[in-house]
Amino acid sequence: MGIQGLTGFxxxxxxFFTELxxxxxxxxxxxxxxxxxxxxxxxxxxxxxxxxxxxxxxxGDFFGSLRACRVSPFVVLDGxxxxxxxxxxxxxxxxxxxxxxxxxxxxxxxxxxxxxxTREAFVQALGRLGVPFVQCFAEADRExxxxxxxxxxxxxxxxxxxxxxxxxGGYCPLSHFQWRSVCPGEGPRGCYVPARCxxxxxFCGHFGPLKKSLLPLFAVMNxxxxxxxxxxEEFFCKVRLGKGCGAGKGGKSGKHARLQGLLNWLAQFAExxxxxxxxxxxxxxxxxxxIRDLLCTSMENYAPSDVNLEDFFxxxxxxxxxxxxxxxxxWVLDALAKGKLAPFISDALILRSTFLHVQVxxxxxxxxxxxxxxxxxxxxxxxxxxxxxxxxASPSKQTHELPVVxxxxxxQKTLKKIFVQAASLPTDLRDDHxxxxxxxxxxxxxxxxxxxxxxxxxxxxxxxxxxHLQLPxxxxxxxxxxxxxxxxxxxxxALLLMMVFGELHRIxxxxxxxxxxxxxxxxAYNEFLKWKEKKxxxxxxxxxxxxxxxxxxxxxxxxxxxxxxxxxxxxEPDLSSRLYSGTLVHRLYQELKSAPSVENLFSSSxxxxxxxxxxxxxxxxxxxPDFFQQMIKPKSESCKKKKASSKKKKAIRCAxxxxxxxxxxxxxxxxxxxx
Numbered sequence: 243m244g245i246q247g248l249t250g251f252x253x254x255x256x257x258f259f260t261e262l263x264x265x266x267x268x269x270x271x272x273x274x275x276x277x278x279x280x281x282x283x284x285x286x287x288x289x290x291x292x293x294x295x296x297x298x299x300x301x302g303d304f305f306g307s308l309r310a311c312r313v314s315p316f317v318v319l320d321g322x323x324x325x326x327x328x329x330x331x332x333x334x335x336x337x338x339x340x341x342x343x344x345x346x347x348x349x350x351x352x353x354x355x356x357x358x359x360t361r362e363a364f365v366q367a368l369g370r371l372g373v374p375f376v377q378c379f380a381e382a383d384r385e386x387x388x389x390x391x392x393x394x395x396x397x398x399x400x401x402x403x404x405x406x407x408x409x410x411g412g413y414c415p416l417s418h419f420q421w422r423s424v425c426p427g428e429g430p431r432g433c434y435v436p437a438r439c440x441x442x443x444x445f446c447g448h449f450g451p452l453k454k455s456l457l458p459l460f461a462v463m464n465x466x467x468x469x470x471x472x473x474x475e476e477f478f479c480k481v482r483l484g485k486g487c488g489a490g491k492g493g494k495s496g497k498h499a500r501l502q503g504l505l506n507w508l509a510q511f512a513e514x515x516x517x518x519x520x521x522x523x524x525x526x527x528x529x530x531x532x533i534r535d536l537l538c539t540s541m542e543n544y545a546p547s548d549v550n551l552e553d554f555f556x557x558x559x560x561x562x563x564x565x566x567x568x569x570x571x572x573w574v575l576d577a578l579a580k581g582k583l584a585p586f587i588s589d590a591l592i593l594r595s596t597f598l599h600v601q602v603x604x605x606x607x608x609x610x611x612x613x614x615x616x617x618x619x620x621x622x623x624x625x626x627x628x629x630x631x632x633x634x635a636s637p638s639k640q641t642h643e644l645p646v647v648x649x650x651x652x653x654q655k656t657l658k659k660i661f662v663q664a665a666s667l668p669t670d671l672r673d674d675h676x677x678x679x680x681x682x683x684x685x686x687x688x689x690x691x692x693x694x695x696x697x698x699x700x701x702x703x704x705x706x707x708x709x710h711l712q713l714p715x716x717x718x719x720x721x722x723x724x725x726x727x728x729x730x731x732x733x734x735x736a737l738l739l740m741m742v743f744g745e746l747h748r749i750x751x752x753x754x755x756x757x758x759x760x761x762x763x764x765x766a767y768n769e770f771l772k773w774k775e776k777k778x779x780x781x782x783x784x785x786x787x788x789x790x791x792x793x794x795x796x797x798x799x800x801x802x803x804x805x806x807x808x809x810x811x812x813x814e815p816d817l818s819s820r821l822y823s824g825t826l827v828h829r830l831y832q833e834l835k836s837a838p839s840v841e842n843l844f845s846s847s848x849x850x851x852x853x854x855x856x857x858x859x860x861x862x863x864x865x866x867p868d869f870f871q872q873m874i875k876p877k878s879e880s881c882k883k884k885k886a887s888s889k890k891k892k893a894i895r896c897a898x899x900x901x902x903x904x905x906x907x908x909x910x911x912x913x914x915x916x917x
Contacts, residue, residue: 244403244405245402245406246464249400249415251502252440252445257444258440258441259418259441260412260444261436261439263425263434263435263436264419265312265427265432266311266313266431267395267396268313269308269316269396270386270393270397271399272318272382272398272399273320277361277364278400279416281297281357284296285354287825288355288357289824290783290788291358291601291602291795292360292795292824293825294359294818297360298367301371304421305373307421307435310424311424312432316374316375316376317368317375318376319375319382319581321588322587322588323380323593324564325568329381337600337650337657338657340599341600341656341657348602348603348605355602357824358599358601358799359798359799361584363818366814366816366817366818367818368581369581370818376580377581378562378579379562379565385547386399387409387546389551395411396412396413396437397413398414399414399415400415403543403544404440405442405457406544408454412440412441413439414439415438423436442454449506451509455513456514457544458544463504463537464500464504474521476524477525478500483500483504483506514541518538521537549562554579560576560579568588568592570588573679574587574588574591577806587803587806590622590625590626594626595647595650596647597650600652603789603792605654607727608726609653610793610796612726613725614796614797617696617720617797617804618800619662621804622664622665624667624692625678627644627645647664648660648661649661649662681809682809689808690811692808692811693716693804694716697716697720698720699716703863708853709813711857712812713812714815715861717797717798718737718738718794718861719860720797721793721797722734722861723865725790725793727790730787732834733787734870735830736827736828737791738858739830740826743770743826743844744819745850746844750764762847763847763850784832791824791827798822802815
């Protein structure tokens with residue numbers, strides 16, 4: 243994020259910071275920076291797909307510290323890529339970096355990787371904690387700065403762009419915000435969070451002094467997320483910025499030398515326009531006006547935003563010119579601002595382009611996201627399908643061209659563009675009665691039918707399942723039928739046992755004092771905790787099992803998104819209630835292979851035993867009785883039996899496809915393009 247090398251440059255010179263005691267104040271928080279920071283701080287294992295319960299606990303502790311110091315937090319999250327998609331090259335670079343990190347982790351190397359559902363878990367945690375938050379239409383930096391200046395309070399982030407914004411209340415980097423070390427304080431003002439605040443006055447005073455209005459030009463010339471001006475290399479080669487500045491790409495010291503030299507050079511000018519004129523003198527004449535336009539446009543990223551977030555936090559209204567220009571239905575805009583729809587949705591709707599985030603997968607296999615492709619096709623169909631006109635419906639023009647979405651996903655160890663055709667909508671949704679802007683008016687039963695039809699499950703299958711677990715169970719049924727290679731029985735049981743533990747944890751730790759807790763539930767919970775505390779004997783990492791659980795997370799993510807787009811015909815599961823723990827599910831899987839008795843971990847609680855059996859029976863009812871037996875037949879199986887097995891597998895897939903109303907006759911065309 244932000245400006246290349248600037249954080250390290252500022253950190254090396256601590257004189258630009260002042261000590262700050264954060265208490266009795268509003269605080270505007272960069273949500274993206276915060277959830278990344280808390281994720282990396284709370285995770286000990288990045289290979290097994292995330293421990294969202296631990297992450298949610300860290301989120302709770304963080305806001306608990308703020309509450310103790312009477313700090314009023316307001317979280318601002320980035321939205322989609324925006325109609326101009328200016329950050330596409332940067333986002334592709336980051337996706338490639340994540341891919342390299344995931345590959346390294348899959349081979350046992352070190353590294354960090356944000357688990358797939360971290361953002362969703364963060365948004366849910368904010369809602370549960372009652373923390374006010376907004377999801378911007380596109381990048382949030384300008385709106386964060388505008389809100390903080392309106393209130394005169396600090397910004398909390400880890401984005402080096404905030405070294406450049408002129409912030410009345412200052413910028414507190416998360417790396418200097420000691421929320422785990424709340425100080426008791428003295429006198430009536432009470433406790434506070436020790437922090438350090440960047441002083442733009444000290445920074446500018448050190449160079450010249452440098453006018454604050456020139457900092458946006460400095461950011462743009464150095465290269466930020468929006469622009470990487472290769473043409474300016476000619477400027478850096480010709481102008482003398484000071485000793486060592488010509489080594490701009492030659493390592494850390496050279497990079498910092500260029501930063502310092504550029505700041506010293508800019509200090510001679512009174513305003514940005516004058517500096518731009520001098521920069522252009524060093525460039526070829528035919529490039530000058532184009533570069534001028536690019537520099538001026540890029541500097542606008544640091545200008546005040548026209549969005550008044552205070553109005554959103556007071557009245558729930560998010561007014562944004564870019565959002566209005568996108569011509570989206572009002573209910574979609576409202577849901578995006580409130581975090582009820584993910585940025586994935588706005589990217590697909592506005593840009594017809596999405597990024598699918600990589601996990602720690604088996605890179606020799608197809609992307610884990612491949613399993614959830616039919617769900618995404620339904621999402622694209624709902625978003626992009628337009629009703630056929632009378633002319634298009636005439637006998638002479640029976641063909642109906644379906645929209646195509648460009649997905650950025652991995653092909654082995656390379657980031658690729660894959661073009662995917664949206665699914666065709668059912669006939670009763672393809673007329674003028676239920677376009678996207680009236681999707682909320684579709685009867686709940688119809689929306690539920692679309693969701694469960696996509697997942698290949700009937701509602702009567704889920705009647706024995708608690709409402710908040712119905713969507714994860716439906717997703718699990720889909721995963722069992724659609725994953726490749728096929729799911730192993732131990733993988734399924736490990737996943738369901740993990741869900742039961744999550745339910746047991748939720749019941750046992752319910753803060754409601756009026757909640758009735760059965761003694762046998764507490765006993766089962768304590769016994770399970772004792773089992774968890776035993777030293778893990780299985781240190782090997784099973785990459786194939788990891789790949790299978792990655793596929794499940796991909797299916798759950800898209801199941802969540804489809805459920806949200808359909809205005810939640812099923813209850814949304816709480817990711818923070820231990821619904822998924824990568825460390826736990828991997829351990830359960832390993833233990834089940836050698837000690838099947840682990841399946842009886844909850845035997846002291848009849849209620850949890852019944853829940854586990856209901857989950858298992860529901861999922862197994864969606865596949866043939868011999869489905870899992872087929873998976874463990876010896877390799878010496880005859881060719882005849884192999885062919886029969888293959889036919890049965892095809893029959894299962896056909897049954898799922900029949901249930902998926904949107905996918906009938908829509909064998910999508912995918913085209914991989916090297917990028």
